[in-house]
Amino acid sequence: MLNQIAFYIFGGISIICGLGVVSASNPIYVVLWLLGALIAISGIFFSAGAELLGALQLMVYVVAIAVFYILIITAVPWRKLHKNEQHNRLIGVTVLPFIALLYVEAFIVGISGVSITKNKIIETITKNYGNAEVIGIKLFSTYFWAFELMSVLLLISMIGAILLGRKEEKTYD
Amino acid sequence: MIEILLTPHVEQYFILAFILLGIGLFGMMVRKNLITILMSLELALNSVNIAFVGIDRLNHLIDGEIFALFTIALAAAEAAVGLGIILSLFRLRKAENVNEIIDLKG
Numbered sequence: 001m002l003n004q005i006a007f008y009i010f011g012g013i014s015i016i017c018g019l020g021v022v023s024a025s026n027p028i029y030v031v032l033w034l035l036g037a038l039i040a041i042s043g044i045f046f047s048a049g050a051e052l053l054g055a056l057q058l059m060v061y062v063v064a065i066a067v068f069y070i071l072i073i074t075a076v077p078w079r080k081l082h083k084n085e086q087h088n089r090l091i092g093v094t095v096l097p098f099i100a101l102l103y104v105e106a107f108i109v110g111i112s113g114v115s116i117t118k119n120k121i122i123e124t125i126t127k128n129y130g131n132a133e134v135i136g137i138k139l140f141s142t143y144f145w146a147f148e149l150m151s152v153l154l155l156i157s158m159i160g161a162i163l164l165g166r167k168e169e170k171t172y173d
Numbered sequence: 174m175i176e177i178l179l180t181p182h183v184e185q186y187f188i189l190a191f192i193l194l195g196i197g198l199f200g201m202m203v204r205k206n207l208i209t210i211l212m213s214l215e216l217a218l219n220s221v222n223i224a225f226v227g228i229d230r231l232n233h234l235i236d237g238e239i240f241a242l243f244t245i246a247l248a249a250a251e252a253a254v255g256l257g258i259i260l261s262l263f264r265l266r267k268a269e270n271v272n273e274i275i276d277l278k279g
Contacts, residue, residue: 001179004179004180005179007185011185011189014189014193015189015192015193015196018192018193018196018197018216019196021196021197021200021209021212021213021216022196022199022200022203022204022213027206027208027209030208030209030212031212034212034215034216037193037216037219038215038219041219041222041223044189044223044226045222045223045226048186048226048227048229048230049230050226050229050230050238050241052238053222053226053238053241053242053245056242056245057222057245060245060246060249061215061219061245061248064249065215065248065249065252068252068253068256069208069211069212069252069256071256072208072256072259072260073208075260075263076208076259076263076269085205086204086205086206086209087203087204087205088202088203088204088205088272089203091202091203092199092202092203095199095202095203096199099195099198099199102195102198103191103192103195106188106191110184110187110188131235131238134235135235135238135239135242138235138236138239139239139242142236143236143239146243150243150246150247153246153247153250154246154249154250156250157249157250157251157253157254158250158253160253160254160257161253161254161256161257162257163257164254164257164258164260164261165256165257165260165261
């Protein structure tokens with residue numbers, strides 16, 4: 001019951017902060033709204049019992065990626081950012097009915113009754129070991145290949161970001 | 174009614190994820206600044222994570238959380254490469270709006 005109340009509170013905060021991300025005009029305020037939304041989503045993870053994922057959300061998203069965005073915003077000059085219009089209002093008005101249609105479709109699918117069957121394979125393992133250990137066991141047994149590929153992808157993206165972000169002092173022909 | 178609201182259902186997580194996905198999608202289409210477009214993309218990715226965790230928790234599985242971990246790693250990689258591209262675009266073309274990037278317009 002307490003979990004559900006926490007879910008509703010954090011869900012409301014995340015929706016409000018998401019609307020702030022879409023509507024705020026100053027990019028620094030957009031980063032702050034995004035931070036609020038990410039922290040609320042990590043709260044949802046904690047209330048759902050996924051402790052490891054919530055902690056990783058706090059560590060990776062809220063600390064690392066948000067600092068990254070702030071770094072890039074400081075690299076782009078402020079005057080230009082302030083002068084320009086930040087929203088594409090024509091596209092916004094055009095797209096809004098389709099987003100609403102998306103919600104209507106989801107509502108119709110929801111009330112037409114799509115249910116999910118329950119199976120309880122992992123529950124006993126979770127009770128015996130706890131969340132983080134089970135994730136570690138699965139990650140290093142079943143999903144080991146995907147895990148290694150993900151680390152290689154992170155390495156590649158890091159090298160690519162360094163190559164893209166460096167100053168163009170000399171070119172390699 | 175209160176009882177229904179206070180017992181966990183997978184649909185609650187899906188509804189929240191869907192609302193956040195719509196908000197992120199709308200932000201991606203409406204925004205002009207490249208950095209804020211990437212931020213809206215982060216919001217949409219996070220909504221997918223919420224759906225993963227919800228279906229995990231209520232079906233007593235663990236695989237969805239692993240895929241949510243992969244999503245987080247992918248978002249980190251995407252942010253690194255995307256922000257590097259934005260930085261180099263700004264250095265080379267002095268453009269940070271999507272409307273100013275007109276090099277590929279035939």
